[in-house]
Amino acid sequence: MMQSKELRVYGGIKLYAGTASPELAQKVADYLGETLCGRDIVEFPNENLFVKLHSSARGQDVYVIQHTASPVHRNLMELLILLQTLRLDSAARITAVIPYLCYGRSDKKDQPRIPIASRLVADIIQIAGADCYMTLDPHAYQIQGFFSVPGDVLNASSILVDYVKDNLRPYLKDPVVVTVDLGFAKKGRNFALGIDAPIAFIEKRRVANDAKAQALTIIGDVKDRDVVLVDDEIDTGGSIAQAVNLVKENGARRVYVAFVHPIFSSDASERLAALPVTEYITTDSVPISIEKREPFGKRLTILTVAPLLGEVIRRAHEGRSVGQMFNE
Ligand code: R5P
DSSP, rough: OOOGGGGOOOOOOOEEOOOOOOHHHHHHHHHHHHOBEEEEEEEEEEEEEEEEEESSSSSEEEEEEEEOSSSSHHHHHHHHHHHHHHHHBBBBBEEEEEOOOOOOOOOOOSSSOOOHHHHHHHHHHHHHOOOOOEEEEEGGGGGGGGOSOOEEEEEEEHHHHHHHHIIIIIOOOOOOEEESGGGHHHHHHHHHHHOOEEEEEEEEOOOSSSSSEEEEESOOOOOTTTTEEEEEEEEHHHHHHHHHHHHHHOOHHHHHHHHEOOOTTTTTHHHHHSOSSEEEEESSEEEEEEEEHHGTTTTTEEOHHHHHHHHHHHHHHHHHOOOOGGTT
């Protein structure tokens, strides 16, 4: 793990956390054997934010850990102000570590008179001061093209695969991996390969610009099989509810749901807890409050992404390959 000093172009690692991801940031710090750097983040009565660093970041290799899920605009603005503060304090290199990147679904102009908000988010993160970025399982990988600074776009679904392979696979009867929509087909295929199971797909069509989606048909066989439904995120839970009902109507036995980002907007956790699902498996890319965890009882498993982020941060700092972690 130790690298020669010649490769270290910057000072030490400096880890900062916004207010969105304190627990995850602490776990990353623990993994790296570092402490989180002190900073004040104050919200004035007029909702403007103020940031002050407790010590100098001059010449340091700085990582700012902050997801941009709910409250989206507060978390995003906080990240931007932290980045700018570090830039103005002459940090040598600043990496925005964004476990969940907002506006990922707004990645193309596929109808007239709409924005590409994901591009805008990439622009402002760079303008604020990020020299690099890191994120997990974005909704669409083409968002990498919206950034002109280097990025590590990491695959946390491999953590879900490992869990299912090691803890569930021996007990699953004729398992099949089912992707909740065709957009997750490639990742779904890797998931299925990872647990040595066949794959099926749900063809889903969104019918409006609101959060409503409609599941249509299953391509593949789920009858009398244990189903592992996979997706990148659960937001309102609408897509998963339709998917669970669809596979059940088509004869599925037990249903498991594995997804990277637990966004859980509005009443998603109650809605999900009411479904005939044996276990939900997700990550801590976005924290789930105790109130939102509660309806699941013991049916919710949260796997941490901290070692993944921590190891990539270590390698980025030491100028070592990240691809080697994944045998690339
Ligand atoms: C959509 O394309 C995504 O892969 C997810 O299926 C979607 O974001 C989930 O949203 P919701 O839980 O609101 O249906």
